[in-house]
Amino acid sequence: MATATEADAMRRAVALAARALGSTSPNPVVGCVLLDAAGRVVGEGWHRRAGAAHAEVEALRAAAAAGHDVRGGTAVVTLEPCNHTGRTGPCAQALIAAGLARVVYAVSDPDPVATGGAATLAAAGVDTEGGLLADEAAAGNAAWLTSVLRGRPFVLWKYAATLDGRSAAADGTSRWITSAESRADVHRLRAEADAVVVGSGTLRADDPHLAVRGRDGATQPLRVVVDTHATVRPDARVLDDAAPTLIAVGEEAGTRHLPAGTDIARLPAGPAGLDITALLAELHGRGVRSVLLEGGPRLAGAFLAAGAVDRVVGYLAPALLGAGPAALGDAGIGTIAQALRLDVTDVARLGPDLRVTAVPRRSAEGAATVVDRTQRRSAAAPSWPVARPRGGAAPCHGPAPLRGAPEPQWASPDLPSAPAPEEN
Ligand SMILES: NC(=O)C1=CN([C@@H]2O[C@H](COP(=O)(O)OP(=O)(O)OC[C@H]3O[C@@H](n4cnc5c(N)ncnc54)[C@H](OP(=O)(O)O)[C@@H]3O)[C@@H](O)[C@H]2O)C=CC1
Ligand SMILES: Nc1c(N[C@@H]2O[C@H](COP(=O)(O)O)[C@@H](O)[C@H]2O)[nH]c(=O)[nH]c1=O
Secondary structure: OOOHHHHHHHHHHHHHHHOOOOOOOOOOOOEEEEEOOOOOEEEEEEOOOOOOOOHHHHHHHHHHHOOOOOOOOEEEEEEOOOOOOOOOOOHHHHHHHOOOOEEEEEEOOOOOOOOOHHHHHHHOOOEEEEOOOHHHHHHHOHHHHHHHHHOOOEEEEEEEEEOOOEOOOOOOOOOOOOOHHHHHHHHHHHHHOOEEEEEHHHHHHHOOOOOOOOOOOOOOOEEEEEOOOOOOOOOOHHHOOOOOEEEEEEOOOOOOOOOOOOEEEEEOEEOOEEOHHHHHHHHHHOOOOEEEEOOOHHHHHHHHHOOOOOEEEEEEEOOOOOOOOEOOOOOOOOOHHHOOOEEEEEEEEEOOEEEEEEEEOOOHHHHHHHHHHHHHHOOOOOOOOEOOOOOOOOOOOOOOOOOOOOOOOOOOOOOOOOOOOOOO
16 A cells, blocks of 8 residues: 555656656656655656656666665656666666665556566565556556557647637638637647647648747657648748658649658548548657647548547637637537537636637447456556556557557547646
C-alpha cells in the first residue's frame, strides 16, 4: 500500500513528466522522484526528449550529483520502468543497481507482448507496486497511450467560434474571432502537439503559418496541409522554415510548382478528399503521436466521420455572426439519434472567451471493444491499463503500436483531459 509521501511524490512526478509534453514522441512523457530510506526527496528527473536519458536515470544522476544515498530508498515513477536496451539502458536494471528497495509506478505499459521492468524488479527482490495515481498519470500520457492502443496518433480537434457557432463570417473572413488570450492558449496546444493539421480550404482562405509563436524553447510541430490537388502556392507561409511542413496530396497530384525539397506524402483519395486513415497512418509512421487538428470545418467533419477525434477544444467568443460556415461541416450525421455526444471535462474562461474541453462519449459497443483489449493486457484492469499490483509484462518506452484491431467508433480510452502544466 503506497504511503501519503509516495502519493505526493507521484503528484510531483506527473507534473515533472508534463514539462516535456510535445518533446518526447515517439516516446511517452515520464517523471520520476526518488525518496531516500527516510522518505526524503533526494532526486527528480523527467524524460526530456526521445534519445535522452529516461526519467529514472535522470533522477539517479541528480541524486548522485547532490551526494545523496538512494540505497534502501523508493523510486516513484509515472510509467512502469523499462526493461530493454534501446537508445538508453534499461531503467529497471539501473534502479536495481542503485540499491533501491521499493519502486512505485502509476501506469503499466500497454504493450501486451513485451516483457517488462516490474517483473524484473520483483524478481530482484525489489518491493514493486503499480497503480498509484494511475488516472492522473494516464491523463498526462493520453496522446502516447492512445497512439499505442490505436496504432494512430491521438487527435485533438480545436476550433474557434462565435457564440452562435460560426467559425468564419459570410465573406470567409475569420481573423480574429477569439481573443489574444485564447490565441495564446492555442500556441500552447501547438507546442504540445507533434503535428498541426489543416485542410486546403483553410490554406486558401487564411494562408496560415501554423508554427508555435511566443513560447521560448518550444518544440515546433510538423505542419501538415491536407491538399488533394496540391493547390498550395509556392509562397505559402506554411512553406517557410519556421517549422517542418508536410503537404499531403493525392496520388495523381502535380507538385512541380512546389519548391525543391518540399516534403510531400502521396495518399489515396476519394471524392471527398484524402483517406483520413491513410493520412493518420502516414503521420504515425513518421513518429507523430499527437495531432492538433485546426480545421477547417470540412476536414474536421471528415475526421469525426472517421472516428478519429479523441478530444475537442472549442474556444467560444461572445460574438454573433448569424451567417457564415459552422464550426463543423458534414460529419455523416443525418438524424438527432446519431448525434455524437461528448462529455465535458473542463470549462475555463480565457479573457472574454470560454474554452470548453470535451471527449467523445463511448458507445456501448466501443466501450466493450476497449475493455476487451484492456483485459488482454491485465485481468485486473478497469477501463484503462493501469499498473498491475506486482510484476507483469512491461516494455520500455516506445513499443510497437497494436495493429490489426478494429478501430472502435467513438470508443475513447476515456482519458480525462491532461492536467494543466505545472507552474513554477
Ligand atoms: N474558426 C476556426 O477555428 C477556423 C476557421 N476556418 C475557416 O474555415 C473556412 C475554410 O473551411 P473549409 O473550406 O471547410 O476548409 P478545410 O480546411 O476543412 O478544407 C477543406 C478541404 O480540404 C480538402 N480535403 C482533403 N481531404 C479531405 C477529406 N478527407 N475531407 C474533407 N476535406 C478534405 C478538400 O479539398 P481538396 O480535396 O480539393 O484538397 C476540402 O475542400 C475559412 O473561412 C477559414 O477561415 C478554418 C480553420 C479554423
Ligand atoms: N480565426 C481563428 C482561428 N483560426 C485558426 O488559426 C489559423 C491561423 O494560424 P496562424 O496563421 O498561425 O496565426 C487559421 O488558419 C485557423 O486554423 N483560431 C483561433 O484560435 N481564433 C480565431 O479567431
